[in-house]
Amino acid sequence: MTALTQIIARQIAKTGPITLAEYMTTCLLHPQHGYYTTRDPLGAAGDFTTAPEISQMFGELLGLCLAQAWMDQGAPDHFILAELGPGRGSLMQDALRATARVPGFHAAAELHLVEASPTLRAEQAKRLGGHTPIWHDQISDLPEAPLFLIANEFFDALPIRQFTRAEEGWRETMIGLQDDTLRPGLSDAAPVAALAHRLNDTKPGDLVETCAPASGTAAQIGARIAAHGGAALIIDYGDWRTLGDTLQALQDHQPTDPFAAPGQADLTAHVDFEALAQAAAPACHTKLTPQGVFLERLGITPRAQALARNLQGASLEDHIAAHRRLTHPAEMGSLFKTLALFPKGAPPPPGLET
Ligand code: SAH
DSSP: OOHHHHHHHHHHHHHOOEEHHHHHHHHHHOTTTOHHHHOOOBSTTSSBOOHHHHOHHHHHHHHHHHHHHHHHTTOOSSEEEEEESOTTSHHHHHHHHHHTTSTTHHHHEEEEEEOOOHHHHHHHHHHHGGGOOEEESSGGGSOSSOEEEEEESOGGGSOOEEEEEOSSSEEEEEEEEETTEEEEEEOOOBOOGGGGGGSSSOOTTOEEEEOHHHHHHHHHHHHHHHHHOEEEEEEEEEESSOOSOOOEEEETTEEEOTTTSTTTSEEEOOEEHHHHHHHHTTSEEOOOEEHHHHHHHTTHHHHHHHHHTTOOHHHHHHHHHHHHHHHOTTTHHHHEEEEEEEOTTSOOOTTOOO
């Protein structure tokens, strides 16, 4: 048994089976043994790779998209430039480099990063130290001001709960202990008020997921944007409404059993963008748009061609592969999607429509 398996097993022995959300929180964020707290999981040597680690073009285009939204809202002379779960800080580094020549943008920006992992905060400080970022544990700590925000692969890391529909009510997935092994089981059926809207599109046996921290975060973003102006670009895998078990564990770029080695594998779930959009009201939201379509509209192909002029051999091949990986429907282009939030009366951020 690993140290974290023992900690979870002891808790279950004391209080009974725990929810999937409690399990995920401990696996990902336990102060000594949590997945994010103890390592930098990104890149070829880690467990997974993300769009900003694949190519600089991703952060550049997202930065310019936010800068255009800022200009469309009258270029407020003081605003919060925020990122949720900035990983290694690569996305923000590319965004800041690309926007350096947008008149007034950097002078007006105050950089805020919401990051739970001390290891990744250190990586972010290496790349973004020159911009004096201010770190926060949670979004509610952001100051009240116009908010221009990016979240790439942040919401998929937040803890979910799973419910299987019964003839009457819902049975929740609970993690228990069987012969010293962590195993998921189902609670007795009970009504769940938060799932009233899923009674029409589900039948007994169907599984649905909820993510209270995701809705809470979207509500904070939406309230700030509605009150002070701003825009949020949320990019992740998922769909307008998710159905079925989407919990996924990745270790060394391979899928693995989410309950086999807690704290050793990345745990994620698909994002339910409908829940985010609803929680963010009164802010407006755009249509959910495939990442490939969004990046093409922002001009990734001319940008890729401009960068290609200075490359040759293996680095040119890598660059062409990266462009394809970010945009092609068979790679990240369709699985990943973008939702933007913006205030009433302002246009949606470039590349997105209502
Ligand atoms: N956006 C980056 C990293 C994605 S990985 C990229 O695209 O490369 C998820 C990120 O969210 C990591 O930085 C992780 O430490 C952070 N994170 C996960 N759960 C969090 C939480 N509850 N609060 C704050 N940060 C969290």
